[in-house]
Amino acid sequence: MHSDNKGNKQTTDIFSLITKQIQQLTKGQVTCLDAKKALNRYGANTMAISRSIGGAFIVRQISADHGQAVEMANIGHIVTAANAYGTPLQVISSGQNWGYGTAMPTDDSRAHFILDLSELKRIELNEQLGIVWLQPGVTQQNLRDYLDSCNAALMVPVTGAGPSCSIVGxxxxxxxxxxxxxxHFAAVTSIQAVLADGSHYSSAIASLDLTKQNIVDMSYKWGLGPYLDGIFTQSNLGIATSMSIRLAHEPELVESFYLFCAEESDLERVFPLVQQLLRDFAGVVGSINILDSRRMLSMMVTNANGLSLCSQTDVDRLKQEYKVSQWTCIGSLYGSARVVKAVKKEIKRKLKGNTAVKRSLFISAREIAIANQFIDLLPDRVLTGPRRQLAALEKTTQIMRGIPNExxxxLAYWRNPDKPKQLQMLNPAKDNCGLLWYAPLIPATEDKIREFVDMVRTICLKFDIEPLITLTTIKHDCIDSTVPLLFN
Ligand SMILES: Cc1cc2nc3c(=O)[nH]c(=O)nc-3n(C[C@H](O)[C@H](O)[C@H](O)COP(=O)(O)OP(=O)(O)OC[C@H]3O[C@@H](n4cnc5c(N)ncnc54)[C@H](O)[C@@H]3O)c2cc1C
Incomplete structure (x- = not known):
């Protein structure tokens, strides 16, 4: 027998044996997919990689009393069965880690089985403390809907990946x-997990906490003794079955700001200002993103005709057409109306002394709504440019207010010739988009940032990849860049 066929047969045999054991132990409460079905459901990814998948186990939500304990036990049974046959598990929450592997395991040396927790969707909210406890299947949209149904003025920790992605994942x-x-991990206050031997993990505080809702455990991140929750991140060292997260309160006013810089060399002069804003107004100013013109254009322009942002001529033309600056800094102010007003005044004062910023815009959701009302009174053909810009502003402002959207x-579709008809329910992996994130940490100094920008542009352009640069200033002293390497 050919060795590949032999390998496939072995995997099929193991799948049958494990499935039998799991179905017995869980009384049929886990959905088992064979290799073909699993590959069909989870195989699509944005990185053009293929992995050997032996099958998949989907843990179903149990609605009976103590359902959550049964689900934990079922996960333990799957681990026990996988251990018995020495097969590795790849755990996913929503499995949409686009650009970082999607649902695929990193290791290709042997067949993995997907352990899918996307059906576990319990949410419990302690509204007074602003702490939510949730299971892996809860998506950004699920949490938004839940908070809205309780009229809770709390923000979802949204990302650019959008409404269908898991909060836990x-x-x-x-x-x-x-x-x-x-x-987002900084806001996680406790993790409950199943370990590799099938036993259950929670922090030492959890066992001492006699409150009904485990309030002490859920409000004190560091537990007791060595901090262990962190070992479950970026590791596959355990299966997180739930976690609690401290949510940000939606303040009286959220106002977005945009600082526009015309020249390439303005980057070095605007960065110290961005650092100052983050340092001096911590707690009011959220993180600030600095985007180059190509990155802005890739989000604003619909690339219907195979445009390339590698060509400087095209970039210059589009910058003119879409009124995009060389560098744009995007941030938000959070607080009471009076605090936001005071900080805005301070920022404007600082802007007067900074020649790098040619133009600035401060805008709240209410102001956008008023502008929209005005523009809606006009015929569709009039002011199409501002109409488009306003729509983009509205969506970006929603993200800053913890309202997920797409x-x-x-961006992931920039090089994809088959654009989806509707820009809704997007799934870059299933839609065959090519995307790998390059996400390095960069020393927060002007010279290192310049070195980085030059390096990315030189290398990307050499390989005909558009250098779409975002610098995310998580704190004044820490920059994480995200460069999407898009291909078709
Ligand atoms: C256009 C675009 C914009 C994006 N913007 C952002 C952004 O702003 N911020 C950002 O962070 N990301 C962003 N992403 C990247 C990514 O899509 C998101 O981070 C996404 O939320 C991750 O996928 P997921 O939530 O489905 O997690 P999953 O794919 O379910 O999980 C991710 C990984 O975590 C581990 N894991 C998952 N669940 C468990 C569990 N229960 N127990 C143990 N380990 C587990 C596994 O190793 C898994 O591979 C973006 C992607 C695209 C395409």
Whole structure:
């Protein structure tokens, strides 16, 4: 027998044996997919990689009393069965880690089985403390709907990946966003998990906490003794079955600001200002993103005709047409109306002394709504440019207010010749988009930032890849860049 066929047969045999054991132990409460069905469901990814998938186990939500305990036990049974046959599990929450592997395992040396927790969707909110406890299947939109149904003025830790992505999966990947709790794992206050031997993990505080809702455990991140929750992030060292997260309160006023710089060399002069804003107004100013013109254009222009942002001539033309600056800094102010007003005044004062910023815009959701009302009175053909810009502004402002949407996702389709008809329910992996994120940390100094920008542009252009640069200032002293390497 050919060795590949032999390998496939072995995997099929193992799948049958494990499935039998799992179905017995869980009384049929887990959905098992064979290799073909699993590959069909999870195989699409944005990185053009293929992995050997032996099958998939989908843990179903149990609605009976103590359903959550049964689900935990079922996960333990799957781990026990996988251990018995020495097969590795790849755990996913929503499996949409686009550009970082999607649902695929990193290791290709042997067949993996996907453990899918996307059906586990319990949410419990302690509104007074602003702490939510949730399971891995809860998506950004699920949480938004839940908070809205309780009229809770709390923000979802949204990301550019959009409404269908898991809150737990993103936090375990140590993802970040642009709401006040930008560092998503920093906001995680406790993790419950199943370990590799099938036993259950929670912090030492949890066992001492006699409150009904585990309030002490859920409000004190560091637990007792060595901090262990962190080992479950970016690791696959355990299966997180739930976590609690501190949500940011939606303040009286959220006002977005945009600082526009015309020249390439303005980057070095605007960066110290950005650092100052983050340092001096911590708690009011959320994280600030600095985007180059290509990155802005890739989000604003619909690339219907195979445009390339590698060509400087095209970039210059589009910059003119879409009124895009060489560098744009995007941030938000959060607080009471009086605090936001005072900080805005201070920022404007600082802007007067900074020649790098040619133009600035401060705008709130209410002002956008008023502008929209005005523009809606006009015929469709009039002011199409401002209409488009306003729509983009509205979506970006929603993200900053913790309301998920898909405004960032079309970026993944820039090089995809088959654009989806509607820009809704987007799934870059299933739609065959080519995307790999290059996400380095950069020393927060002007000379290192310049070195980085020059390096990215030189290398990307050499390989005909558009250098679309964002610098995310998580804190005044820490920059994480995200460069999407798009291909078709
Ligand atoms: C256009 C675009 C914009 C994006 N913007 C952002 C952004 O702003 N911020 C950001 O952070 N990301 C962003 N992403 C990247 C990515 O899509 C998101 O981070 C997404 O939320 C991750 O996928 P997921 O939530 O489905 O997690 P999953 O794919 O479910 O999980 C991610 C990984 O975490 C581990 N894991 C998941 N669940 C568990 C569990 N229960 N127990 C143990 N380990 C587990 C696994 O290793 C898994 O591979 C963006 C992607 C695109 C295409």
């Amino acid at each position: 993103n936090a375990l990947e140590r993802g970040y966003g642009i709401t006040p709790h930008a560092d 405004v960032a996702l079309p």
